[in-house]
Structure formats: C-alpha cells, structure tokens
Amino acid sequence: MDEKRLNKLRLELRRGVLILAVLGASKTPQYGYSLRKHLIDSGIDIDEGTLYPLIRRLAEQGLLDSEWKHAEGRERRYYQLSEVGSQVLEQLSADWRNMNSSLHTIL
Amino acid sequence: MDMINRYLKAVERELPEDKKVDIIRELRANLLDEIEAKTSGNPSQADNKTVAKILIENGHPQTTALQYAPLSPLVASDDMPLYKRVISHSAMVLFLFSLLMGSTHLVEQQSINVFSFLYQIVGNFVSLAAPLLIAVTWAFYYLGKHGQLSQWQSKKWSPYELPAEDVEMNSRSDSISEVITNVFGLLIMWTPLWMAPEVANKLILGFSSDMEHWRIILTVVAAISLAGAVYRLFFRYWTKLTLGAYILEYFVYIAGMLYLSTQPQLIVITNSQASDLTPILASILDYAWYIGAIILTLLVIKYIKQWRRL
Structure with missing residues (x-):
C-alpha cells in the first residue's frame, strides 16, 4: 500500500483517539501551546492546525470550560475539563479500555 | 509581527462575522506562544524566517479559518443517496414538462422546425433546472439542519415486507414515456x-x-392510462x-x-x-x-x- 493511503488510514484511526487524549490531558488548566507540548511529551504528536480548533470544538460542546487569563503581559485562553467533560471522559476511557483489550486478543 | 498581523487578517477575512473577534484573539495568542517557544521566551526578537516557518506549519489562512469555523455541508453525506434520487426524479419530471411545453409550441407553429423544437425543450429544461436544484438543495439543508431527514430515514421497516428476490x-x-404520451394526447384532444x-x-x-x-371517451381512456403510468412510477x-x-x-x-x-x-x-x-x-x-x-x-x-x- 502506498504511503498516502496508509497515512489516510492512520488519520482515521487517530481521529477519535485524539479527543480522548485532549480530554485526558485537560484535567488541569491548559492553554493551547501548553496542551500541545503536554501531548507531544506524552508521545502524541499533533500539529497546531489540528489541536487548536479541536479544543475550541470541545469547549463549544461543553466538554471543556475556558477562561482568558493575563500573565507576563500576554493573554491566554485556558481550558479545563468541565463537569460534563469529566463524565464523558470516564465513559470514553472505559470504552477505550474494553476496546483495547478486545483488540489485543484479535491482533 | 507584521507578518503575523497579515496572516491573522487573511484568516479573519475567511471567518464568519460573529466568530471573527474571538477566533483571531485566540489564534494570535497561540501563534505568539509558538513563536515564544522557538525564540527562548522573547517573541519580539523572532526573525521573519522563524515566523514564516510557524505560519506555514499552522496552515494556509483559508485552511486555518475552515478548521476553526468549519462550513456545514448543504447536504449531509448520509442524506446524499436520497438527495440524488430526488434530483434525478425531479429532473425526469422537469424533462417531461419541458417536452410538453416544446410540443405545444410545436403544435402552434405553422411549420415543423426540429431545431426550434429541440431549442424549446433544452431552453425550458435549463431555465427550470436551476431554481429546482436550488429549491431541493435548500429543502435538504433546512430539513437536515433540523434533524428531520435523519428521523425520516431511520423509519421502521420490516424485512418481511421486502419484495421477492426474483x-x-x-x-x-x-412509465415515463407513457406519462408523456398520455399528457400530450390529452393536450392535443383539448386544444380548444x-x-x-x-x-x-x-x-x-x-x-x-x-x-x-370521441373526445370524452378518449379522455377517460387517456386519464386512466395516465393514472396507471404515474402509479407504476412509484410502485x-x-x-x-x-x-x-x-x-x-x-x-x-x-x-x-x-x-x-x-x-x-x-x-x-x-x-x-x-x-x-x-x-x-x-x-x-x-x-x-x-x-x-x-x-x-x-x-x-x-x-x-x-x-x-x-
């Protein structure tokens, strides 16, 4: 299979997992760049063009709370898991673990 | 900084009015964070090459705008099969109507001109097709937005009611040619x-x-035949x-x-x-x-x- 098609399949595989990763990494307040760095340090490479709009979408869905804060002469928008987001994360994490153990037996 | 401002302005132009301020504010903060990380905490010292690299990584202004404020499709992919069916059926009805209009125009002429006849049919079809396409697309957009299409498409069905394999x-x-023939016949019979x-x-x-x-007898026969042809189009x-x-x-x-x-x-x-x-x-x-x-x-x-x- 050529690289282009493989990358497309990888992208599909990652799409849902990224939401789980972002929700999981937002248990403490994070602004865009700090969240990206946190994910990269954890081994999840995600480009800024994907992550920043994704955080906004999750906030619009009520899964993340957001707040503008001023520090060091700059303003940043901080995101943190909302109450609904915490419940969703818990459910999605359970689903992920189930799926992961099932996949282990298949793969 | 000038390059960032130009980039932000280019993104802003592509954004919907009600989201411009908020998205640009956040995008600016994110870009400055990215630059700060690359310049050891001093974004004002960043050279154009570094800024350009970050902006390229961030994406084309149009792409960035679409990622932040994605456009909702006029017709959802789930509704596409139904949309195509409605469009093709409507196009058939439209063609029938255009053919009838062209035929009545032909009857009114003193001489038969094939090119004029074809021009009438194609002209009528094209002039009616555009508003039809817009109307059907708008209806799908409206119904899809309010979730009525997915509700209708997920209606209950029974495998027992499926037709036999053969x-x-x-x-x-x-059926279409019978509809055309009967309507044309009725129009000709009732020219007065x-x-x-x-x-x-x-x-x-x-x-x-x-x-x-004969007019009444033939009208009854043509009307029954037309009703049958229309019925067969749907069943x-x-x-x-x-x-x-x-x-x-x-x-x-x-x-x-x-x-x-x-x-x-x-x-x-x-x-x-x-x-x-x-x-x-x-x-x-x-x-x-x-x-x-x-x-x-x-x-x-x-x-x-x-x-x-x-």
Whole structure:
C-alpha cells in the first residue's frame, strides 16, 4: 500500500483517539501551546492546525470550560475539563479500555 | 509581527462575522506562544524566517479559518443517496414538462422546425433546472439542519415486507414515456381549451366533427392510462393485479385502434390550400392504426408471458 493511503488510514484511526487524549490531558488548566507540548511529551504528536480548533470544538460542546487569563503581559485562553467533560471522559476511557483489550486478543 | 498581523487578517477575512473577534484573539495568542517557544521566551526578537516557518506549519489562512469555523455541508453525506434520487426524479419530471411545453409550441407553429423544437425543450429544461436544484438543495439543508431527514430515514421497516428476490419490475422509461404520451394526447384532444381560435384556424391539421363524440371517451381512456403510468412510477414491482390491469389497458387500445381504422378519420386537413394532401393523410392514418395495433399486440404477448411467471 502506498504511503498516502496508509497515512489516510492512520488519520482515521487517530481521529477519535485524539479527543480522548485532549480530554485526558485537560484535567488541569491548559492553554493551547501548553496542551500541545503536554501531548507531544506524552508521545502524541499533533500539529497546531489540528489541536487548536479541536479544543475550541470541545469547549463549544461543553466538554471543556475556558477562561482568558493575563500573565507576563500576554493573554491566554485556558481550558479545563468541565463537569460534563469529566463524565464523558470516564465513559470514553472505559470504552477505550474494553476496546483495547478486545483488540489485543484479535491482533 | 507584521507578518503575523497579515496572516491573522487573511484568516479573519475567511471567518464568519460573529466568530471573527474571538477566533483571531485566540489564534494570535497561540501563534505568539509558538513563536515564544522557538525564540527562548522573547517573541519580539523572532526573525521573519522563524515566523514564516510557524505560519506555514499552522496552515494556509483559508485552511486555518475552515478548521476553526468549519462550513456545514448543504447536504449531509448520509442524506446524499436520497438527495440524488430526488434530483434525478425531479429532473425526469422537469424533462417531461419541458417536452410538453416544446410540443405545444410545436403544435402552434405553422411549420415543423426540429431545431426550434429541440431549442424549446433544452431552453425550458435549463431555465427550470436551476431554481429546482436550488429549491431541493435548500429543502435538504433546512430539513437536515433540523434533524428531520435523519428521523425520516431511520423509519421502521420490516424485512418481511421486502419484495421477492426474483420480483418482476416495470420499466421506469416505459412509465415515463407513457406519462408523456398520455399528457400530450390529452393536450392535443383539448386544444380548444388552451389554443387561441385564430392560431387553431391557421393550423393545417385539425379534428373532424366526429371528434366531439370521441373526445370524452378518449379522455377517460387517456386519464386512466395516465393514472396507471404515474402509479407504476412509484410502485415499481409487478403484481398479478397490476400487470393484469396493464395488459387489459393494452387490449382496450388495440380494440380501439382497430375500430378507429374502420371509421372516418378523426384528424383531417383543415386548411383549404392543402386539401390535396387529404388522401395521403388518410392512408397514413390507416397504416398508423394498423401498425400501432400490431406493436401493441407484440407487447401484450410479452406481458402475458411475464404475467404467467408471477
């Protein structure tokens, strides 16, 4: 299979997992760049063009709370898991673990 | 900084009005964070090369704007099969309508011009297709936005009601051509209702006085045939009853054609200047009734074989 098609399949595989990763990494307040760095340090490479709009979408869905804060002469928008987001994360994490153990037996 | 401002302005131009301020504010903060990380905490010291690299990584302004504020599709991918079906059915009805309009225009002409006829059909079709496309797309957008389409598409169905594997289906093109023929026939039979008398008087061909007697009978037959054709367009599986009724309809036509071939002609030359064409027309119509009856008989044989298989 050529690289282009493989990358497309990888992208599909990652799409849902990224939401789980972002929700999981937002248990403490994070602004865009700090969240990206946190994910990269954890081994999840995600480009800024994907992550920043994704955080906004999750906030619009009520899964993340957001707040503008001023520090060091700059303003940043901080995101943190909302109450609904915490419940969703818990459910999605359970689903992920189930799926992961099932996949282990298949793969 | 100038490059960042130009980038942000380019993104802003692509964003919806109500989201511009908030998205640009956040995008600016994110870009400054990225630059800060690359310049050891001093974004104002960043050279153009570093800024350009970060902006390229961030994406083309148009792409970035779309990622932040994605456009909702006019027709959702789930609704696409239904959308295509509605468009194709509407296009068929439109074509039928255009053909009828072109045909009535042809009847009103004193001479037959094939190019003018085709131009009428294509012109009518194109002028009606654009508003139709917009109307159907808008309806799908509106219904899709309010979740009514997904609700309708997920309606309950029963596997017991599925047709048999070897079910006989009627031909859609046959049904369409029957709709066209019957509507055209009705329009021709009732020309006094829609054609101005001065235009009718100029026509070479017209109906004989016997038509007054036949008009009601032929109208009833054409109306029943039209209703059957429209029904078959929507219910495409043959049953013993529907195919039987269809065969009966053909028998009525065959009997009618054979009877009419023995009667004085219903279509006559009405223009005195073309009266020498009368015998030619009479022989053409005689043959036309016979040929029509033979063709319908062959079709009846085919349908009877099909009926026995049901």
